[in-house]
Amino acid sequence: LRFALVCAIRRPEAWMGEIARLVLSASLVLFLACDRAESAVARQAHPEGGPPPLRRATPLAGFVPLATELRVAAGDGRNSRQGVCRERIRRDMMMESAGTDPRRGREKADGGVEGYREDTKLVKGGYRGPEWTTDPLGKSVVNPPTMHASTITFPTVGALREAVKDYPFRGLSYGRHGTPTSWALEEAFATLEGGHKACAVSSGVAAINCALLAFLESGDHALVSDGVYDPTRSFCDHFLAKFGVETTYFDPVCTPEELEAMIKPNTKVLFLESPSSLSFELHDFSGLAKIGKVYGTAVICDNTWGPSIFKPLELGADVSLNAATKYIGGHSDLMMGLIACTQETYRRVKLSVKALGCPAGPDDCYLALRGIRTLGVRLQRHEESGLAIATWLEQRPEVTRVMHPALPSHPQHEIWKREFTGSCGLFSFQLTDEIGSEAVDAFCDTLIQGLFAMGYSWGGFESLVLPVKINSARSVTKWDYSSPGCGLTVRMHIGLEDVQDLKDDLERGFAALKAQQLEVESNSRKD
Numbered sequence: 001l002r003f004a005l006v007c008a009i010r011r012p013e014a015w016m017g018e019i020a021r022l023v024l025s026a027s028l029v030l031f032l033a034c035d036r037a038e039s040a041v042a043r044q045a046h047p048e049g050g051p052p053p054l055r056r057a058t059p060l061a062g063f064v065p066l067a068t069e070l071r072v073a074a075g076d077g078r079n080s081r082q083g084v085c086r087e088r089i090r091r092d093m094m095m096e097s098a099g100t101d102p103r104r105g106r107e108k109a110d111g112g113v114e115g116y117r118e119d120t121k122l123v124k125g126g127y128r129g130p131e132w133t134t135d136p137l138g139k140s141v142v143n144p145p146t147m148h149a150s151t152i153t154f155p156t157v158g159a160l161r162e163a164v165k166d167y168p169f170r171g172l173s174y175g176r177h178g179t180p181t182s183w184a185l186e187e188a189f190a191t192l193e194g195g196h197k198a199c200a201v202s203s204g205v206a207a208i209n210c211a212l213l214a215f216l217e218s219g220d221h222a223l224v225s226d227g228v229y230d231p232t233r234s235f236c237d238h239f240l241a242k243f244g245v246e247t248t249y250f251d252p253v254c255t256p257e258e259l260e261a262m263i264k265p266n267t268k269v270l271f272l273e274s275p276s277s278l279s280f281e282l283h284d285f286s287g288l289a290k291i292g293k294v295y296g297t298a299v300i301c302d303n304t305w306g307p308s309i310f311k312p313l314e315l316g317a318d319v320s321l322n323a324a325t326k327y328i329g330g331h332s333d334l335m336m337g338l339i340a341c342t343q344e345t346y347r348r349v350k351l352s353v354k355a356l357g358c359p360a361g362p363d364d365c366y367l368a369l370r371g372i373r374t375l376g377v378r379l380q381r382h383e384e385s386g387l388a389i390a391t392w393l394e395q396r397p398e399v400t401r402v403m404h405p406a407l408p409s410h411p412q413h414e415i416w417k418r419e420f421t422g423s424c425g426l427f428s429f430q431l432t433d434e435i436g437s438e439a440v441d442a443f444c445d446t447l448i449q450g451l452f453a454m455g456y457s458w459g460g461f462e463s464l465v466l467p468v469k470i471n472s473a474r475s476v477t478k479w480d481y482s483s484p485g486c487g488l489t490v491r492m493h494i495g496l497e498d499v500q501d502l503k504d505d506l507e508r509g510f511a512a513l514k515a516q517q518l519e520v521e522s523n524s525r526k527d
Contacts, residue, residue: 113191118308118421119376125191126184126369144184146366149175168354169347177354181362185369186338189328192372193303193320194313195340199353200360200368204304204323205231207337211319212236214345214352215269215298218244222269223262225283226476227252227276229302233473251477252276253412256287263295272317273302274310274419278470278491279479280403280427282412285419289316298345304459308375309422318345326459327424330371330378333460334364378461378496382425385502386494392503393429398510400485402429425494426458428468433487435517440467440488442516443509450505451497458493463502466491 113121129140152172154160163170168177178186182200190198201207212235216222224236226249236247248262252274259270270292274283285301292299293316301312304323312320322328324336337360341349353359360368383406390404401409404427405416416423431440444465448454452465468491470479480486494502 121191122188122308122376123373125372126186126188128184132180143366143370144181146362147179147181148362149179151175169350176357176359178359179362182360182365185360185365185372188369188372189322189324189338190340192308192375193322193340194311195320195346196343197346197350198338198340199350200365201337201339201353202358202360203335204229204321204325204337205235206356206358207321207323207339208232208302209235209239210337210352210356210358211300211321211339211349212240212269212271213356214319214348215300216240216245219266220268221246221248221264221266222271223247223259223267223297224249224269224271225252225273225276226250226474227279227281228271228273228473229277229304230473232271232273232302233475249476252279252281252283253477254288256284256291259288260291260295263291263297267295267297270297270299271302272299272312274312275305275405278428278468278473278489280405280410282405282410282415282419284415285312285317286315292316305424305426306420306422308379309424310420313340313342315419318342319349324368324371325457327379327382328368328371328375329364329459330374331367331460332457332462334367336360336364336368338368379422379424381496382494383423385496385499386423386425386427388499389492389494389502389506390427390429392506396510398431398435398513400430400432400487403427425463426491428470428489428491430489431487433485435487435513436520437467437488438520439513439517440490443513444490446509446512447505450508451501452505461496463495463497464491464493 113124116124128144129142130138132144133140149172152163152174154163163173167173172179178200186198186200189200190196199207199210201210208229208231212222222236222240222245224232224247233249236245240247246266250259250262270288272283272285272288274285275281289299289312298319299312299317300319300321301317302322303310303312303320304326307322307327319339319341321337321339324338325334328338329336339349339353386404387406390402390407393399394402394407394409404410404423405412405420406423407413410416444454444467447465452463454465456466458464468489470489471481479489481488
């Protein structure tokens with residue numbers, strides 16, 4: 001065509017010019033015929049007008065192919081209806097000529113994981129590869145692109161009005177309310193917990209606060225386990241109390257009948273955490289949740305200890321939340337909270353998240369989703385190593401008891417066998433009563449000179465040690481520090497290191513503990 005155009009301009013009288021004009025005329029006729037054919041196909045497929053669907057049906061409202069969404073938002077200068085139609089027709093023709101449609105036979109893997117076993121759900125939940133690409137042959141990526149967004153642009157006023165009809169439940173509207181990156185994580189977590197949908201927020205504490213505020217208002221009453229994570233107690237005692245919400249704490253091992261006696265006409269929330277933070281008692285979860293259901297309270301569970309090995313929603317909870325900072329992230333390098341909801345509670349929780357304005361960042365969402373993919377194999381290793389160290393500690397003469405639910409010696413071990421499918425690497429142990437705080441300090445200081453680290457949080461690949469005072473976060477049932485043999489307490493998180501290397505470090509720690517205790521006793525006799 002370029003050669004014919006040059007000939008028509010430079011040699012209009014020559015025979016070459018005549019041929020060139022004929023070629024140009026024929027090309028124009030062919031172009032117009034093709035354009036009419038494409039438009040006819042588009043009108044036949046979509047007689048109501050507008051662009052064709054950009055995706056197959058999906059439970060995630062607003063989840064569209066990223067490249068198409070960005071192209072329309074940027075305004076690439078093409079007619080959007082014709083451009084999308086032509087792109088779709090070209091894609092379908094190329095797939096037909098190749099003899100295969102990569103989108104076929106993938107319905108289950110593309111987000112529908114019902115019927116699969118747990119490890120497969122961890123790997124496939126939230127995966128929508130065909131929707132993360134506009135490649136003509138359907139070539140895609142394993143993980144979703146990380147979308148950084150604040151302003152979302154709309155191609156028409158009609159699209160803007162559609163987005164705000166049921167804000168923020170209509171897909172892309174504003175970056176704070178979600179993007180395809182966070183939606184993929186939310187779907188994966190909802191799959192993991194057996195929920196309807198989920199919300200991603202900026203931290204585990206944000207997940208707790210959003211869940212509570214979704215169901216509580218001034219004049220309400222909340223029943224909260226005495227063994228909850230300390231920031232949960234702080235939020236109830238200092239924030240909710242200022243707005244007229246009353247909180248009553250109950251013994252983590254209370255019976256359903258004892259819990260029922262505490263319910264008031266204005267009780268709106270039952271907040272559970274199993275096992276308890278620091279002390280690791282287990283609720284009779286299904287029994288307590290059943291009481292909550294009878295009285296119409298929202299049953300909320302902090303399930304940070306047991307992602308994939310404990311299913312609160314299946315046992316009667318309405319909301320199951322997780323500090324994804326810990327095992328889901330798995331590498332001690334992100335801050336994240338996730339809230340899985342039933343169909344009846346999702347809208348209330350989502351509106352609470354919207355009001356508090358605490359979204360998770362896209363990079364953290366990407367890392368958390370990647371963490372979910374390996375959660376099964378990591379937790380298995382944490383469980384094996386954690387039980388090996390806990391069993392070893394039970395044999396130590398310096399140790400009175402080990403608080404690990406998977407040990408047969410744990411008081412609620414039968415509940416653990418009934419309601420859990422595994423355990424993790426987090427537990428506490430109690431030293432004998434003759435060991436003082438200086439000896440415990442020497443024990444911990446020696447450990448952190450080796451493989452262990454000391455710090456708050458847990459769930460990463462590294463082993464951690466932390467001296468803890470359980471009663472600093474208790475008000476109803478005090479932990480026993482006064483009975484013969486009951487001394488100070490230490491919390492441990494067992495990471496992914498070799499178990500024998502950890503035992504060697506612990507041996508050195510106990511040696512330092514003994515030496516320091518002897519020195520203290522010697523100085524005491526001198527005094």
